Amino acid sequence: MKIRLPLILLLNVAGVALFLSWFLPANHGFWYAIDTGVFTFFNQQLAVNRPFLWFVAITNNRAFDGCSLLAMGALMLWHWRRAAPAQQRRIVLMGLVMLLTAVVLNQLGQRLLPVTRPSPTLTFTGINRVSELLSISTKDASTDSFPGDHGMMLLIFAGFMWRYFGQKAFAIALLIFAVFALPRMMIGAHWFTDIFVGSLCVVLTGLPWCLLTPVSDKVIAWFDRTLPGKKQTI
Template sequence: MKRKLPLILLSNVAGLALFFSWYLPANHGFWFALDSDIFHFFNRGLVENQAYLWLVALTNNRAFDAFSLVAMGCLMLTFWLPADQKCRRHVVIIGLTMLLMAVIINQLAQAIIPVKRISPTLFFTDIYRVSDLINLPTKDASKDSFPGDHGMMLLIFSAVMWRYFGKKAFAVALIIFVVFAFPRVMIGAHWFSDIAVGSLSVALIALPWFLLTPLSDKIIQVFDRFLPQITTAKQN
C-alpha cells in the first residue's frame, strides 16, 4: 500500500487536473470547441450517407447495449472455460466485484460532481437527430450526459481486466470500450468530453483506491466467504 500510494495520488491529481481543465474555464475552454467540432463532424454524416445513418442508429439502439455485456462476458469466459472449479469461482467473484465497484463509483460520481449537462443534440439548433431521420428506437439525446456512465462502466471493466487478468485482456477490453462507448458520441447523445473528461477523470480518481489498495481483494474475499460453494460430483 505504501509503495503504491504515490501512484494512487498521481492518478488522483491527473484526474482532478483533467476535470478542472474542463470545469473551470468559461464555457469549458478548448473542450467546447473540440466537442462542437466532433459533434458537427458526425452529425453532418447522418444526411450524407444512408449506410452511416443506419450504423449510428443501430449501434445506439437499446438492444445494442446488450452486446457490450456479451462482449465483456465473452472476454471473461476465455479465462473461465480453461480453469478448474476453484479458479472458475474466482473469475465469477471478480465479475461480481467489478459490478459492485461500478455501482458504487457511478452513484458517488452522480452525487458529487456538480454538473448537469444536456447532450449536444439538445444544446445545438439546426442539427439532425437520428430519431427524426429513421424509424428506429434509438438513444440520440440525454438531459444529463455528464459524466458518461456507459463509458465509465467500460473503463471500470478495462481496469479490472488489467488488474486481475493482465495486459492482453486489458487491450481487448479497451477495444470493447471504444466500440461500445463512442457510438453515443457519434449520435450526439454524449459530448466527447462526457467520456474523455467525465468518465476518465472519475476512473482516475476512484479506481486506484479500489485496485491499487487491498480494497478490491477484500471485497473478493467477502464474496468468496459468503457465496455458496457449488461442487460437482466426480465421475468414475
Template structure:
C-alpha cells in the same frame, strides 16, 4: 501499502482532478468545447450525407444493442473462465460481482459532481437526430449526459481486466471501450468529454483507491469464502 503504489494512486488522483478542472473551470469549458463541437458536427453532418452511416449509428444506439456490449465483455471473461479450475472459476465469479458493485457505486458517485450538462443534440439548434432520420428509436439525446455512465462502465471493466488478468486483456478491454462508447458520441447522446473527461476522471480518482489498495481483494476474498456453491472453502 508500498510507497510506490501510494505515489501511483496520488498521481492518478491528481491527473483525474486536473483533467476534470481543465474542463470545469474555464468559461464554456475552454478548448474542450471546440473539440466537442467539432466531433459532434463531424458525425452529425455525415448522418445526413450518408444514410447507411445514419442506419449504423441508429442501430448501435438502439437500447437492445447494449446487450452486444455485455456480450463482448462476457466473451472476453469467458475466455479466461474456460481455462480456470473450479476454484478459479469461483474466484472469477467473486471478481465479477465485485466489478458490478464497483461500477454501480462509482456511477452514483460520478453523478454527484456539480455538473448539469445536456447532450449536444439538445444544446445546439438545428441539429439532426438519428432517430428522426431513420425512424429507429435510438438513444440520441440526454438531459444530463455528464459523466457518461455507459462509458464509465466500460472503462471500469477494462481496468478490472488489467488488475486481475493482465495487460493483454486490458488492451482487449480498451478496444471494447472504444467500439461501444463511440456510438453514443456519434449519435450526439453524449459529448466526447462526457467520456474522455467525465467518466475517465471519476475512474482515475475512485478506481485507483479501490484497485491499487487491498480493498478490492478484500471484497473478492470475502465473496470467494462466503458465496454458496460446491467449491466453497472450508472454514
C-alpha cells in the same frame, strides 16, 4: 496487492486536473472547441452518409447495450474456461465486485460532480437527429449526459481486466470500450468530454483505490466466505 500509494495519488491528481481543465475555464475553454468540432463532424455525416446513419442508429439501440454485456462476458468467459477449477469461482466473484464498483463510482460521479448538462442534440438547433431521420428506436439524446455512465462502466471493466488478467485482456477491453462507447458520441447523445473527461476523471480518482490496494481482493475473499457454493482459497 500492496497499496501503491504514489501511483494512486498520481492517477488521482491526473483525474482532478483533467476535470478542472474542463470545469474551471469559461465555457469549458479549449474543450468546447473539441466538443463542438466532434459533434458537428459526425452530425453532418448523418445527412449525407446513409450507411453511417444506420450504423449509429443500430449501435445506440437499447438491444445493442446487451451486445456490450455479451462482449465483456465473452472475455471473462474465455479466461474462466482457461482457469483451474479452484480459480473459476474467484473470476465469478471478481465480476460481482466489478459490478458493485461500477454502481458505487457511477453514483458518486453523478452526485459529486457539480455538472448537469444536456447532450449536444438537446443543446443545438437545426441539427440532424437520428430519431427524426429513421423510424427506429435509438438513443440520440440525454437530459444529463455528464459524466457518461456507459463509458464509465466500460473503463471500469478495462481496469479490472488489467488488474486480474493482464495487458492483453486490458487491450481487448479497450477495444470493447471503443466499439460500444464511441457510438454514443457519434449520434450526439454524449459530448466528447462526457466520456473522455467525465467518465475518465471519475475512474482515475476512484478506481485506483479499489484495484491498487487490497480492497478488491478483500471484497472477493469476503464474498467467497459468505456466498453459497464451494469455497476456494483466495
